[in-house]
Amino acid sequence: MDRRTFLKLTGLTTLAGGATTTVAGQNDDVYRPGGPRRGSPQAINLNAFHDNEQLAAALQQIHRQSDRTSLRALTESAGGAGTVWEMQVGEGDTNVHIITQIHGDEASGTEVALKLLRKLALGNGRQVDRILDEITLTVIPRVNPDGAVFAYDYDDDGREEIVGRRTNTQPWSPSDSTYEPYYHYSSPSGTPSGYDMNRDFSIVTDFDAPDDEDQGSWFANRFFDLEYEGYTLFSSGLRLTPEVRAVTRSYLEADPDYAITHHHRGGNLVPDSGGKGPQKQSLLAIMAAFGPAYRDRSLFYPPDYEPIQQAVNPFLDEATSTRSLQLNALVANALAEKGNSVFDSTTRYGYFPLWGSYLDALTPQTNAAGMLYETSFQTDQIGQKAFGRYLQATVVGFDVTLEAIADGSIADVDPEDYFDYPPMGESISPARGERLRP
Numbered sequence: 088m089d090r091r092t093f094l095k096l097t098g099l100t101t102l103a104g105g106a107t108t109t110v111a112g113q114n115d116d117v118y119r120p121g122g123p124r125r126g127s128p129q130a131i132n133l134n135a136f137h138d139n140e141q142l143a144a145a146l147q148q149i150h151r152q153s154d155r156t157s158l159r160a161l162t163e164s165a166g167g168a169g170t171v172w173e174m175q176v177g178e179g180d181t182n183v184h185i186i187t188q189i190h191g192d193e194a195s196g197t198e199v200a201l202k203l204l205r206k207l208a209l210g211n212g213r214q215v216d217r218i219l220d221e222i223t224l225t226v227i228p229r230v231n232p233d234g235a236v237f238a239y240d241y242d243d244d245g246r247e248e249i250v251g252r253r254t255n256t257q258p259w260s261p262s263d264s265t266y267e268p269y270y271h272y273s274s275p276s277g278t279p280s281g282y283d284m285n286r287d288f289s290i291v292t293d294f295d296a297p298d299d300e301d302q303g304s305w306f307a308n309r310f311f312d313l314e315y316e317g318y319t320l321f322s323s324g325l326r327l328t329p330e331v332r333a334v335t336r337s338y339l340e341a342d343p344d345y346a347i348t349h350h351h352r353g354g355n356l357v358p359d360s361g362g363k364g365p366q367k368q369s370l371l372a373i374m375a376a377f378g379p380a381y382r383d384r385s386l387f388y389p390p391d392y393e394p395i396q397q398a399v400n401p402f403l404d405e406a407t408s409t410r411s412l413q414l415n416a417l418v419a420n421a422l423a424e425k426g427n428s429v430f431d432s433t434t435r436y437g438y439f440p441l442w443g444s445y446l447d448a449l450t451p452q453t454n455a456a457g458m459l460y461e462t463s464f465q466t467d468q469i470g471q472k473a474f475g476r477y478l479q480a481t482v483v484g485f486d487v488t489l490e491a492i493a494d495g496s497i498a499d500v501d502p503e504d505y506f507d508y509p510p511m512g513e514s515i516s517p518a519r520g521e522r523l524r525p
């Protein structure tokens with residue numbers, strides 16, 4: 088049985104709407120083709136975000152003022168909306184790679200990454216010094232400039248509103264691949280189609296789709312099922328986007344020990360958190376990538392499920408898997424230690440490999456511990472005040488991660504802590520303006 092059949096049978100693909108209580112891994116946000124998410128563009132406070140020009144200017148300013156950074160333009164985005172930048176800071180032996188906003192409408196990680204870079208590039212103090220001594224940090228603060236600041240006439244009033252979108256703005260043509268990949272989406276009339284780039288990675292990091300004579304036979308409808316080291320890697324990416332090629336290059340050059348990818352998703356509750364009152368809303372869902380050593384901990388598959396590459400990542404060894412669990416547990420524990428507050432609400436995003444993703448295609452290349460952040464709600468779904476809290480959860484996460492790597496205490500985290508956090512609870516999608524339950 089292939090995964091798609093399995094999921095259909097178990098009902099795990101019913102992500103959209105309703106009282107779905109468990110959500111399949113990495114389909115972080117249900118795709119709504121091309122257009123904006125719930126709410127209107129006016130719900131987005133654009134002042135909260137850097138547009139592409141402002142982001143470039145901010146990075147260049149940090150770089151000018153600091154003698155600790157390197158800054159390079161990895162590529163122009165496919166649709167030409169902006170440059171994909173990479174900034175590096177620190178001179179330590181442990182390498183950390185962070186990417187944010189591969190989905191253009193998932194912007195908060197970019198703002199936090201920028202704050203972090205500014206602090207490490209320009210800040211002083213023992214903590215900053217220790218991080219710079221122990222860690223080389225490589226950050227791609229916006230993988231998807233096309234989707235980040237995407238303008239079209241949302242309400243048909245003749246004026247363009249700025250609306251982030253998940254995909255880049257890159258058309259598919261038959262010369263690109265045998266079939267149009269499943270992760271290429273058409274868009275509302277008059278807007279360009281584009282790729283969901285967190286489906287475009289390949290475990291074969293120099294894979295070149297148009298030149299591969301086998302690719303036709305590996306397609307199942309629009310799904311590209313790559314044969315690799317004796318495994319069929321279902322729904323692999325074809326590396327058709329310049330952004331993904333650039334991120335892959337950056338990753339391999341950075342040779343990370345830790346790899347972090349930041350996203351948003353819809354809201355969800357913390358199961359059994361309410362007592363007699365309302366259940367808590369989860370601020371952050373986390374996901375570690377792990378291999379066969381932990382296959383009996385999968386949320387979705389029985390321990391003996393075959394093929395194994397649909398349940399866990401067979402290219403992640405036990406040591407790497409354990410470090411992934413420690414990395415994720417570290418962040419959840421730090422938030423929980425803030426007491427019975429809005430931050431003590433971390434849930435676990437059920438993991439299984441998504442072969443076109445950064446996490447599953449790239450972390451095996453360098454035995455990197457992997458972590459995926461899923462901050463609750465899209466940026467157009469939350470008000471400005473709530474937005475500060477969501478930023479803060481990621482600030483805590485990034486800070487504690489670098490501190491614990493730098494002082495070595497990450498090795499003391501009990502990997503089993505990860506499994507103590509509950510799977511994501513019931514989905515919630517409050518209307519715009521509705522007060523969110525903390």
Ligand SMILES: [Zn+2]
Nearest residue numbers: 115190350351
């Ligand atoms: Zn995402």
